[in-house]
Amino acid sequence: MKRENFIHVLARVSIFLGVLWFSASSLQAADMIQIKGSDSEVNLVQNLAEAFMKKNPGTDIAVTGGGSGTGIAALINRRTDIANSSREMSKEEEEAAKKAGVMPFRIVVATDGISIVVHPGNPVSKLDLEQLRRIFKGDISNWKDVGGPDLKISLYGRQSNSGTFVFFRAFVVKADYSPHMMAMNGNAQIVEGIQRDKAGIGYVAVGYVVSEKGEVKPGVKILRIAKDAQAEAFSPVKMENVMNGKYPISRPLNHYLNGKPSGKLLEFIKFEVSPEGQAIVRKQGFFPVQQQWVDFNKKEGVR
Amino acid sequence: MNEIVLEEGVKKLGTRAGVQQIGSQRLKEKLIEKFFLLNGMLAILILGGIFALLFFKAYPAFQELGVIEFFGSPVWNPTSYSKAQYGILSLINSSLMVTLGALLIAIPLGVACAAFLSDIASLKMREILKPAIEILAGIPSVVVGFLGIVLVNPMISRVFGVSHGLTALNGSILLAIMSLPTIISLSEDALRAVPPSYKEASLALGASRWQTLVRVSVPSALSGIIAAIMLGMGRAIGETMTVLMATGNAPALTFNFLEAIQTMTATIAIELGEVPYNTTHYYALFVIGLVLFAMTFVVNLISDLILQKYQEGER
Numbered sequence: 150m151k152r153e154n155f156i157h158v159l160a161r162v163s164i165f166l167g168v169l170w171f172s173a174s175s176l177q178a179a180d181m182i183q184i185k186g187s188d189s190e191v192n193l194v195q196n197l198a199e200a201f202m203k204k205n206p207g208t209d210i211a212v213t214g215g216g217s218g219t220g221i222a223a224l225i226n227r228r229t230d231i232a233n234s235s236r237e238m239s240k241e242e243e244e245a246a247k248k249a250g251v252m253p254f255r256i257v258v259a260t261d262g263i264s265i266v267v268h269p270g271n272p273v274s275k276l277d278l279e280q281l282r283r284i285f286k287g288d289i290s291n292w293k294d295v296g297g298p299d300l301k302i303s304l305y306g307r308q309s310n311s312g313t314f315v316f317f318r319a320f321v322v323k324a325d326y327s328p329h330m331m332a333m334n335g336n337a338q339i340v341e342g343i344q345r346d347k348a349g350i351g352y353v354a355v356g357y358v359v360s361e362k363g364e365v366k367p368g369v370k371i372l373r374i375a376k377d378a379q380a381e382a383f384s385p386v387k388m389e390n391v392m393n394g395k396y397p398i399s400r401p402l403n404h405y406l407n408g409k410p411s412g413k414l415l416e417f418i419k420f421e422v423s424p425e426g427q428a429i430v431r432k433q434g435f436f437p438v439q440q441q442w443v444d445f446n447k448k449e450g451v452r
Numbered sequence: 453m454n455e456i457v458l459e460e461g462v463k464k465l466g467t468r469a470g471v472q473q474i475g476s477q478r479l480k481e482k483l484i485e486k487f488f489l490l491n492g493m494l495a496i497l498i499l500g501g502i503f504a505l506l507f508f509k510a511y512p513a514f515q516e517l518g519v520i521e522f523f524g525s526p527v528w529n530p531t532s533y534s535k536a537q538y539g540i541l542s543l544i545n546s547s548l549m550v551t552l553g554a555l556l557i558a559i560p561l562g563v564a565c566a567a568f569l570s571d572i573a574s575l576k577m578r579e580i581l582k583p584a585i586e587i588l589a590g591i592p593s594v595v596v597g598f599l600g601i602v603l604v605n606p607m608i609s610r611v612f613g614v615s616h617g618l619t620a621l622n623g624s625i626l627l628a629i630m631s632l633p634t635i636i637s638l639s640e641d642a643l644r645a646v647p648p649s650y651k652e653a654s655l656a657l658g659a660s661r662w663q664t665l666v667r668v669s670v671p672s673a674l675s676g677i678i679a680a681i682m683l684g685m686g687r688a689i690g691e692t693m694t695v696l697m698a699t700g701n702a703p704a705l706t707f708n709f710l711e712a713i714q715t716m717t718a719t720i721a722i723e724l725g726e727v728p729y730n731t732t733h734y735y736a737l738f739v740i741g742l743v744l745f746a747m748t749f750v751v752n753l754i755s756d757l758i759l760q761k762y763q764e765g766e767r
Binding site: 215216218219222245300301303304308309310318319322323324325327328329330331332333342345346347348349 | 527529531532533534542605606609615616618700701702703704705711712714722723725726728
């Protein structure tokens with residue numbers, strides 16, 4: 150009696166496990182494209198993916214955030230097909246990829262003008278790169294030193310897994326950030342913080358604060374930025390300022406894949422850089438791929 | 453249990469089957485006993501396992517950097533632009549700041565509430581208040597953290613005239629709310645355990661109810677109240693999500709409650725998700741975990757010792 154029971158249970162468990170294994174393996178076989186990484190890119194790529202899925206029924210694309218560092222780590226661990234990265238891969242990451250047998254393949258899908266946002270009540274409306282550098286390094290800690298009111302600056306930044314955190318540090322600060330900089334979870338959280346903080350300053354991807362028509366999100370002000378103290382200051386709100394390089398803090402938004410893609414993956418990437426895909430990029434407040442990166446994509450065989 | 457077995461055995465005495473059955477029943481009982489022993493040991497095994505894991509994961513970091521790197525500097529910056537630094541003093545300081553701040557708010561509120569519940573409130577009042585306090589304990593920490601962002605944050609900036617409220621004070625207020633249920637219900641138990649004769653004697657001697665509460669009830673329940681506070685403290689120091697959301701996460705060393713801070717728990721939560729495995733940074737996060745574990749362990753141990761002493765005193 151008891152032995153029979155045991156056999157019954159064993160049979161049931163093995164059937165259950167078998168079904169589980171079968172469904173898991175069939176899931177993997179399906180046409181599911183996994184995209185993971187940059188918080189700056191997540192909304193943009195999600196919209197591109199939705200448009201692509203509408204045109205190609207039967208294709209499933211899942212886009213998640215987590216930060217550029219998280220996306221690249223997932224690519225190296227083969228847990229994602231595409232890593233969104235708003236910065237270039239580091240040497241360490243390239244080595245780790247090589248060790249894991251992953252051959253990083255880079256493609257540029259859009260251009261971002263990293264926007265410096267402050268509270269609308271802040272009278273300061275432009276800064277140069279040197280002032281910006283010293284503010285985020287912590288050397289300038291009061292708005293009165295850059296022509297504002299006598300108010301302690303509160304710095305809004307990102308956590309270290311963010312591509313924007315790494316890019317802005319390498320491109321603008323060129324040193325460690327001030328230890329007083331608050332580490333926020335994403336672009337949206339920085340915007341929300343700035344809206345409430347009249348002494349705040351933060352850096353976000355342009356798509357989070359500007360619409361296609363160049364309207365700035367209510368509750369924040371975007372600063373004009375100059376290359377140096379003598380140069381004219383430009384705003385990232387106007388597309389031509391970013392495209393011709395007059396706005397000094399722009400960057401390409403990247404995909405990293407494992408080797409040159411084929412099939413559905415390649416189709417999706419081609420769709421992204423097509424005029425149709427680039428129109429969606431524009432609609433999300435970001436800018437089309439700059440000419441030098443169009444040439445780069447072409448050289449990699451994606452046009 | 454044994455008697456029943458014996459009785460049944462006596463009934464079947466003389467038959468071979470009966471003797472066999474007694475034997476198998478004894479064996480079964482032994483096995484059941486062992487099973488419960490194993491269950492009892494499980495908690496100790498898990499505790500030991502966690503400690504061993506933390507220690508072995510943290511050890512490579514100590515080996516590589518030395519102990520002084522961790523405890524000799526307040527600069528925590530493992531993903532630095534120039535040189536990685538692993539000082540955890542500012543993180544420990546931040547954790548202690550929010551915890552002590554929380555206790556400063558929660559102790560007077562909690563003990564007063566417990567005194568009200570045990571000595572003053574009517575039965576009906578208590579029946580409403582007690583479950584309400586227990587529900588307070590069940591609010592998820594992420595919800596409390598959200599309240600910190602949308603409610604406490606603007607309140608602090610308005611009241612103290614600072615530009616934003618994502619500060620140590622915000623964390624303290626939220627942690628106080630979270631540790632209140634523990635402090636209230638355990639303190640109330642302690643106050644109720646004070647023998648009625650104490651209070652009666654005090655009242656008979658002409659003391660007012662206030663005097664009786666402050667000079668008789670609370671002092672005689674003091675060890676229980678202290679144990680309640682320590683347990684509340686253990687809850688506060690290990691809390692992660694709430695402080696991660698509400699304290700701004702700036703790793704600077706500060707003693708100002710109106711500045712952003714980054715606690716040990718928030719550091720682990722932020723960085724463990726993105727750190728490459730088996731790197732120095734990875735092991736360093738386990739060092740933080742080990743220190744945190746040691747701190748909560750000591751706090752819980754002290755509260756246990758006090759509670760034990762208190763129960764002995766009762767006997």
